[in-house]
Amino acid sequence: MPLDPRAILAGRPTARPSVGVVVTVAVSSVCLLVALALLLRGGATGVATAVVLALAPLPLLLAGILALDRLEPEPPDALVAAFGWGAGVAVLLATVVNTAGLDLVWRPMLGAELGLYATASLTAPVVEELAKGAVLVGLLWFRRHELNGPTDGIIYGSMVALGFATVENISYYAFAPEGTLAWTFVLRGIVSPLLHPLCTALIGVGVATAALRPRGRRVLPVVAGFAGAVALHAVWNASTAAGLVGVGLAYLLGVGVLVGLGVVLHRDRRRIVGLVQQHLPQYAALGVVEPGDLRMLSSLRTRRLARERVRSTRGHGPARALADYQQAATELAMLHRRYGLGLVLDDEFVARRDPLLLLMGHARAVFVR
Structure with missing residues (x-):
């Protein structure tokens, strides 16, 4: 029988997507439709424009993430499933829980304005990072062999987050007050498009670290990754209370995390090359x-x-x-x-x-x- 390189590289009998991936994509698609219906109900305007603006930076961001994945490319079906989970399941879960927290807890307790701020600063970071990170924990459980180091975790985490951010941006643009759409796009599409990828990439690093540890030592890196993601997300959302100074400091923190992840990626690439040089010479006789x-x-x-x-x-x-x-x-x-x-x-x-x-x-x- 002829060799199927795609199947061999993926470590599966065939190159066809697994049942788990198909189910994940199907469920995510349904969740995406429901989430959009919930997000855009009640006064959304210019939905077509909002969709175009949300999708505009996506090709560049995807190209940047995939450029990091050249040394050991991840299976395309797994990347699609990760993106779909972020755009569908994670957005729907976050929408329902954040709205419930606002209506049932924060607004009755603090009023409309402070309730929105509390939801954005306290509830949303925890709920959204848990919703996005759930699929990464699923990878650790069901497809641990795909996680060979922090680079893989960053790739998968970023793909989940890009799906989430794209759909979230649609709602922000659709509900932007008159005359503020351009500024909203600059803020979310140009100034801070990496907020969600940076946060969820931290979860990815924790999950990928856990994948290379024995079973009894996997919890701590995952918890640490979630804690870092929630902290970064919360600092960014809460920074608006301190005006431009607060936003500037939060932005510097994000740049620091970006630089740190860049160092991790560089070191991981050198580690992979070192593994090739270390282990492959033994097969010269073949x-x-x-x-x-x-x-x-x-x-x-x-x-x-x-x-x-x-x-x-x-x-x-x-x-x-x-x-x-x-x-x-x-x-x-x-x-x-x-x-x-x-x-x-x-x-x-x-x-x-x-x-x-x-x-x-x-x-x-x-x-x-």
Whole structure:
């Protein structure tokens, strides 16, 4: 039977989306429709314009996130499910719970204006981060093998948050007071489009850290990730009480978190390259790895240059085979790490390793030929 590179790289019998992913996307789609109906009821204007403005920055933001995912790309169906969860399930849960908290607790206690502020500063950060982070905990439970380090957690967390922020922005733009739509777009679409991704990325880092720990030591990093996300979200929402100074300080905190995540991404990329250099030489005797291959796999730049050279001299098919080889080599190196940490049993290790080696051998025969 012909090899299915997509299935082998995903670690599944076929490349078709799993039942769990299909169900998640379907449920999220229904929740999205219900959430939009709730959010836009009662006085929303210019809904079409609001949708266009909410979607406008999305391609650039998605491109930025996916650019971080080049060394070991995540399965597209899992990324779609994460985005859909944020846009549908998380938005609906947050809308219902935040509205209930405002109507039943904060408004009767503090009045209309202070009740809105309390909801935004106290209730919303907890509810929204829990709703977004639930799918990341689901990944930790059901698809832990996809979480090979903090980069994966940041990618999935950001995808969930982008889905959430896009739908949330539709409601903000649709209810913007007359004459303030442009300012609302500048504030939410240009000045602070990374608020939700930064918050939920912290949960992702915690979940990904937990995925590489034994079962009894997974709770603390997840809790720490949630606490960091809620704190950052709450500081940003509460900062408006201190005027421009408060907003400026909250913005600086967000920049600090962004820089910190950048450092984490850089170190994780170096760690992955180190794993490739450490574990792949043992397969030289099988003919699937040579010293030149290790040099080619040593950075994103050398990988890209190799693909461009093969594409220009041999065509798109061999270039695609080289891309499969690069990803399979990276997956194999990270498999060795999980095995070394005792997270993969012997038979599971062999069942995952052998198809990757088979794919590497076939792919190498194509792009070297």
